[in-house]
Amino acid sequence: MAFYPDERLGLFIDGANFYSALRALDIEVDYSKLLDEFRRRGRLVRAYYYTALIEDQEFSPLKKMVDWLDYNGFTIITKSAKEYTDASSGRKRIKGDMDVDITVDALSAAEWLDHIILFSGDGDFCPLVKAIQRKGVRVSVVSTTLSNPPVASDELRRIADSFIELSDLAPLLGRPERHGSASDRP
Numbered sequence: 572m573a574f575y576p577d578e579r580l581g582l583f584i585d586g587a588n589f590y591s592a593l594r595a596l597d598i599e600v601d602y603s604k605l606l607d608e609f610r611r612r613g614r615l616v617r618a619y620y621y622t623a624l625i626e627d628q629e630f631s632p633l634k635k636m637v638d639w640l641d642y643n644g645f646t647i648i649t650k651s652a653k654e655y656t657d658a659s660s661g662r663k664r665i666k667g668d669m670d671v672d673i674t675v676d677a678l679s680a681a682e683w684l685d686h687i688i689l690f691s692g693d694g695d696f697c698p699l700v701k702a703i704q705r706k707g708v709r710v711s712v713v714s715t716t717l718s719n720p721p722v723a724s725d726e727l728r729r730i731a732d733s734f735i736e737l738s739d740l741a742p743l744l745g746r747p748e749r750h751g752s753a754s755d756r757p
Contacts, residue, residue, distance in 0.1 A: 573733065574612035578685035582609060583677050585669060585691035586622030588722065592692060592737050595718030599746040606644050608743050609688065616684060619676060620645045623652035623667020648672050674699045681706045688713060694724030700731055711735055
């Protein structure tokens with residue numbers, strides 16, 4: 572994974588996909604450390620975090636996290652999620668795809684960035700990665716292949732300029748382990 576100190580970096584975090592990868596690897600990320608790590612690797616210009624929120628929910632831990640990110644160096648892009656019941660399983664599901672938002676913003680940012688780091692393993696981003704690369708911008712993908720099934724699409728890994736295995740970043744970005752039982756945690 573090659574980074575150059577003078578290159579302009581942009582982070583594009585697909586919140587739902589990144590969360591799935593973190594959960595699959597049992598990693599709790601410290602977002603301050605994440606910013607610091609990429610500031611060390613180049614000139615971090617912008618860090619975007621994309622997520623869908625259920626608007627009518629009284630309490631959501633996601634809203635608290637999004638608020639914190641917004642006040643601590645991230646540009647937050649949200650949209651209203653729709654909650655529905657899956658007809659085949661009867662389970663409640665949430666629909667709030669951010670792929671188009673990420674695509675539009677990343678293509679626009681490719682005009683003023685040298686390197687885009689995409690935190691998603693979603694194969695739907697393959698055309699985006701190719702389009703950004705045609706503009707002369709490098710694209711690194713952060714996700715995991717160590718989960719079962721892998722979160723990272725094989726095709727996305729192949730076309731990216733570099734693939735960063737999330738588990739390799741865990742020592743740099745992870746929160747320290749908490750001691751005590753789960754019920755003792757805030």
